[in-house]
Amino acid sequence: MHGRKEWSFFSTKNIPAPADGLINPLSIFSSIYSFNVMSSGSAVRPVVSFSPNWTPIFPDESVTLSCNVAPTAQGNLGYSWYRDGQRIPGDQQSLFIQAARKTDSGHYQCRAGASERSDPVTLDIKSYPLILQAPPAVHEGDSLSLRCHSRPGYDTWNPVFYKDNKPIGSPVRGSELHIGRVDVTASGTYRCEKELHYCNYFNPCSIASSDERYILVSELFSTPQLKVRPDQVTEGDHMTITCDTELSPHRATTELQFAFYRNGHNVQGFSLSNQYGVPSAQLEHSGKYTCEVQTPTGSVRKTSSMAHIHIQELFYNTQIKVRPDPVTEGDHMTITCDTKPSPHRETTELQFAFYRNGHNVQGFSLSNQYGVPSAQLEDSGNYICDIRTPTGNIRKSNGMLYIQIQELFTVPHIKVSSDQVIRGDHMTITCDTKLSPHRETTELQFAFYRNGHNVQGFSLSNQYGVPSAQLEDSGNYTCEVQTPTGSVRKTSSMAHMQIEEFFFGTQIKVSHYPVTEGDNVTITCDTKLNPRRATTELQFAFYRNGHNVQGFSLSNQYGVPSAQLEDSGNYTCEVQTPTDSVRKRSREAHIHIEDTPCNDLTKGGGACWAHTYKLESLKWKPAV
Structure with a gap:
């Protein structure tokens, strides 16, 4: 509870009775007294209560005043009592007034130990035939009872109670009116009437009326207010929202319960804590906050006005x-x-x-x-x-x-100078890529690989040339492109290159067989050109037992006009292109020259020897 709050209570003022002893029912009194409730920084003041809890009372009636302190302040405190600001005898917690007199009327206060004086509570002693008794202090949530009290010696009956000059329809039990739980709307001007019992036909009943009395139903606690700390909440802050209210000084020890709501949804149920804490406020904690305060029984419940709390972004x-x-x-x-x-x-x-x-x-x-x-x-x-x-x-x-x-440059791809490369061709493989328009001046380096093995290292040339392609140049080719620093490097997809034969099927052929000594023999070097090179001129050479017998010429034939035995041997031929870019040798073919057969009988019954091509043994032919 913070700040200073002004509270006002009203009491009746004693009005002397007229000489005839009758009460004017329209007599109104409205003297006002007030007191201040200090902030919660000071100690809780004691509170004076009555037993019986009625005021005013008649002379000669008894009443006990108690000096009530907070439970934490109990003990041998030492009490002192005051009436109208003056110290009066009494050092106990209770002050008993037996057979009250008019001089006992006044504003009573007490002290407990070194505490401040309590707020004053008025005790009225009245001599009227009829008084309206009520508790000296009424708070919202209290169960209010009023008593239409007759002075001893007056026989009265049929009490009627009024509020603001309107009869109250609540049931009456004896002289008491039990209104039940009240709120501040029960505040008003009350009075009561009774009929005097000694009336008859000759003496009509007279009506006795009490003084009008303003009964104030005070707030048990003030309408709560929301306070937030820090004043400006930033994401991550420990945010504390306090539900601030002030209890009436006469109910300073009343236990209250607090609940908190954001955008109408409960975020903390009823508890004894008047604070709702968010250890680390987030943006979603922004919203319209209210708090609710109630007594443990819920008899009094109040809601604060709405407070918009905006969590600022960190x-x-x-x-x-x-x-x-x-x-x-x-x-x-x-x-x-x-x-x-x-x-x-x-x-x-x-x-x-x-x-x-x-x-x-x-x-x-x-x-x-x-x-x-x-x-x-x-x-x-x-x-x-x-x-x-x-x-x-x-x-x-x-x-x-x-x-x-x-992309700095596109993924490269392999291009070959000709769709079909034939053995001996000049083969050119190009690594093709395209630079980004934003990087057209970037220098690139290129490397080439066959079957995963490097055949040309990184250089500025995007071409790999083979002056005379051979069969072994066939394979799976890739190229790699990089920047000079190697920060970007890309590899092409694989391209399979198959080098085709320029000519093929080279072999030795003999004009006839078997060959006999003296025969005219023609040995041909037979080969087939690739259809794509059908017009290409070839050169041929012939060898016997590894020795050249006819040098390269355009003729694919080697002729022996008269074969001799020494022409026998292992023959091969060699075929080449005019530039010698492609050269092939045939397989070895063995040619055997046979001796001439015997036509004349050798005198004396001689014999002829003959060699056969397939058999290396001698055969005997008898002369005819």
Whole structure:
């Protein structure tokens, strides 16, 4: 409870009875007294109560006044009593007034130990035939009873109670009216009437009326107010919302319960705490707050006015930026997570993390930048950054930024100078690629591979040349392209190159067989040209037992006009192109020259010897 609050209570003023002893029912009195309730920083004052809990009373009636203190202040405190500001005898907690007199009327106060004086409570002693008795202090939630009390010696009956000059329809039990639980709307001007019992036919009944009395139903506690600390709440702050109310001094020890609501939804149920704490306030804690205060039984319940609490962002305008823009392969790419701190928290330390396609690429650190020294196509994707405080109680993600890494040059592909390369051709393999329009002056290097083995290292030439392709140059070719620093490197898809034969099927053929000594023999070097080279001129050479017997010429035949035995042997032929770019040798063919058969009988019954081609043994032929 904070601040200073003014409370007012009303009591009747004694009006002397007329000489005839009758009461004027219209007599009204309205003297007012007031007292102040200090802030909760001071000790709780004692409270004076009556037993029986009625005022006013008649002379000669008894009443006990009690000096009530908070339970924590119990003990041998030492009490003192005051009437109309003057000390009166009495040092006990209770002050008993037996057979009250008019002089006992006044405003009573007490002290307990070193406490302040209690607020004054008025005790009226009245001599009227009829008085309206009520508790000296009535608070909302109290069960209020009124008594239409007749002075001893007056025989009265049929009490009627009035509020603001209107009869009250509540049931009457004896002389008491039990109104039940009341709220501040029960405040008003009350009086009662009774008929005097000694009336008859000759003496009509007279009506006795009490004084009008203003009964104030005081607030048990004030309408609560919401207070928030700190005054301006920023994300991450420990926010405390207090439901502030003040109990009536006469009910200072009443237990209250508090509940809190945001946008009409309960965020903390009823408890003895008048505070609702949020250890780390978030933006979603912004809203329209109210609090509710009630007694444990719920007999009195009050709601505060609405308070709008806006949680300020600790940092805001979070966005992701990339440099350069656009990004090309090989560029040094820098992604920046940009944000603005709240003016109230400019020195707050923040941590940053970066994600691509949902996968973390740089963990939390104090750097708000993520750098890629040499951006590659696979670095393309949807980027976001997370920002948090070191404790992690505030964490935010920025909007997504799609970054497309542009190609520095296209994926290379292999091109060959001719669709079909024939053995001996000059074969040129080109590694073809295209530079980005933004990087047309970039220098590139090229390398070539056959069956995975490097055949030409990196150079500025995008061509690999084979002056005279051979069969062994067939294979799976790839090329690789890179920047001079190697920051970007790409490989072509595989291209299979098959070198075709220029000519094929080279073999030795003999004009006839078997060959006999003296025969005219023609040996032919037979071959077939590739259809794509059908007009190509070839040269032929012949060998016997490895020795050249006819040099290269355009003739594919070697002739022996008269074969001799020494012409027998292992023959091969060789075929070449005029430039000697392709040369092939036939398989070896064995040619055997047979002896001439015997036609004349050798005198004396001689014999002829003959050799056969297939048999190396001698055969005997008898002479005819």
